[in-house]
Amino acid sequence: MQDTMEKTTASSGFASKQSRCDAKCPAQAFVLVKFLTGELLFCGHHFDKYEAAILKDSYEVIDERHRINEKSESSA
Numbered sequence: 153m154q155d156t157m158e159k160t161t162a163s164s165g166f167a168s169k170q171s172r173c174d175a176k177c178p179a180q181a182f183v184l185v186k187f188l189t190g191e192l193l194f195c196g197h198h199f200d201k202y203e204a205a206i207l208k209d210s211y212e213v214i215d216e217r218h219r220i221n222e223k224s225e226s227s228a
């Protein structure tokens with residue numbers, strides 16, 4: 153009974169409405185960056201801002217910024 157938070161770690165499904173940028177901003181996160189020490193989520197703006205440092209230290213970047221313009225999941 154230790155589950156306080158439901159973890160949603162489906163591959164490439166992180167960019168949900170619940171995902172928030174870890175740069176202390178309220179924007180929805182669209183880039184998942186994996187570091188050896190853990191993972192961070194960034195919105196498009198902050199990923200751009202920190203891209204050089206991120207790419208230097210990360211071993212994997214999952215970029216879902218193409219989904220930024222998706223207004224609705226149900227619209228084709």
Ligand SMILES: [Zn+2]
Nearest residue numbers: 173177195198
């Ligand atoms: Zn941000």
